[in-house]
Amino acid sequence: MSILGCTKSGFMLCVGICIVLLAINNIDPPDQNTSILSEIKECGFYPGELCTALFEGKPAALVVGNFCQEALPPSKDQGPVLLQSMSNCSTFTQEFHFITKPLSEEETGYPLAFIMTIHKKLDMFLKLLTAIYAPQNVYCIHVDQKSPKPFSLAVQKVADCFPNVFVTRKQETVVYAGISRLQADINCMEELVQSNIRWNHVINLCGQDFPIKTIRETVRYLKSKWRGKNLTPGVVQPDHMKYRTQVSYKEFIHMGKSYVYPTKEEKDPPPHNITLYFGTAYYALTRDFVQFVLSDRRAKDLLEWSKDTYSPDEHYWVTLNRIKGVPGSTPDAGWEGNIRAVKWRDQEGASHSGCHGHYVRDICVFGLGDLQWLMDSPHLFANKFDPHRYPVVTDCLERQYRLRVLKEAEVPLESHWYFPDEYTQKADL
Incomplete structure (x- = not known):
């Protein structure tokens, strides 16, 4: 099982995490797909080589077959649990390859x-946080109230x-398609506006997201086209979506x-005679707009309604965001804005050629x-990923993303910023 790329010194830490994850997530025994990466590692092959072949668009089955002819059974998990292993934050940040210094003046000058x-x-969650973490930014984590206690405790320990990561004090029991999901974001916003970090845009993420663009690329995108503007793709509410707001819904x-x-x-x-729009739940909002919300x-009354x-x-x-005069508003905007790369089932054959994993809620x-399609996407983030069902996908993205981040850096690079199987590629950066 490959979770975050274990170093030799961090072996026991990673093993402990495996145990906690098995207990928390009630993971089923790995099927043929989920064991691919562990099989390759058991055969002694370097995951970077596999990832390169996959990003080049070569058929997955052929690539895996070339890397490992005979798969060995995965080793059993044993060792200390995550909460014990995380008692030392310095060790934790190094073992998980967190970048704890600003990489450029451009990123420092535009905190998010x-x-x-x-x-x-x-x-x-750790893959996502490790990828997007930077000391000049600020991060609010909302943990669902119905999450298992060990999970919540582990997130709090992280x-x-x-100093710039916190778990919001007000937590919701989140229900899919319910008001609780929206309220969770607002809870975080109430604390983010009090942060000493003068962030410019706030971006919302869920636990199955992963970045496609680096933080520097994200900053450039927001500064170039959306400086002082909110990014909320959408259109006037279509007739086929009006059922959502014509009758009252309840959470069960x-x-x-x-x-x-x-x-x-x-x-x-x-x-207030507000015209309803329909769009994505993902956004990039300015600090002034959040203060307005x-x-x-009008914002409070619309929330209550x-x-x-x-x-x-x-x-x-x-x-x-379509109301004229609101801070950062874009009254005439439509679907433009590269917030999230998503393969919707009903767009198969139009915006994409099909899903190579499986569909959940379409x-x-x-x-x-899907790796090559993701790399060709202009969006900042992508959704959805499942490291248990398709571990090679998240591992390859994680490594490819980190190499791009380090290639952009304008400061001396530290050894623990690399993932273990990237050391041989340092000369190429």
Whole structure:
């Protein structure tokens, strides 16, 4: 099982994490796909070579076959648990290859804020945080209230190792398509505006996201086209989406089950004669706009009105951002804006040629054959990833992403910033 690329000195740390992850996530025994990377490592092959071949678009089955003719069974997990291993923050940040120094003046001069809403899969959270972490930025983590206690404690321990990472004090029991998902972001915003870091844009992420563009590339994108503007792709609410806001919806939470269901109660029109828009729940918002959301009567009234709608995060941000005069608003904007690369099932054959992993709620969980498509995407982040089902995908992206980050750096590079199998590539940077 490859979680974060173990060094020899960090072997016991990684083994401990494996144990905790097995307990937290109730992982099923690996199938043929999930054991590919561990099989390759058992055969002694360098994952970077495999990743290079996959990024070149070579068929996954052929690539894997060439790397390992006879797979050995994965070794059993044993060793200390994660909470014990993380008692030393200095060791933790080095073992997990965190970059703890600003890499360029350009990034330092344009700090960002990130909201990370998570509920499971500690390894994917760590991959994401490791990838996007920089000391000039600030990170708010919202942990779902229904998350297992060991998971929540582990996330808090991670946050405690960094002065610019924190777990929000107000936590929601998040229900898919419910108001709780939107409220989780707002909870983080209330604390982010109090941060001593004067961030320029806030970007929201979930636990199955991973960056495609580096922080420096993200800063350049936001500064060039969206400086002082909010990025909320969307359009006027289409007729086929009006069912979401025409009747009242309720959240159901009981005995580990949660969902949103419609009632027969019709809703009044939106407050203040606001025209509803429909768009992505992902955004990049300016600090002034966030202050507006937290203080303006129109924003507060729309939030209250949205509490019993279906998936309100897909109309709330884009609607407020289309109001003329609002800080950073883009009243005439449409779907433009490269926020998130997603393969939707109903767009197969149009915007993409198909999902090489599998679909969950009509969204592709990326498989090996999707790597080249991801690299060609202009978007800042991509969704969805599952390191347990398709570990090679996240491992390869993680390594390829780190090499690009270090290649852009304008400061001396430290050895622990590299992943173990990247040392041989230092000369190429």
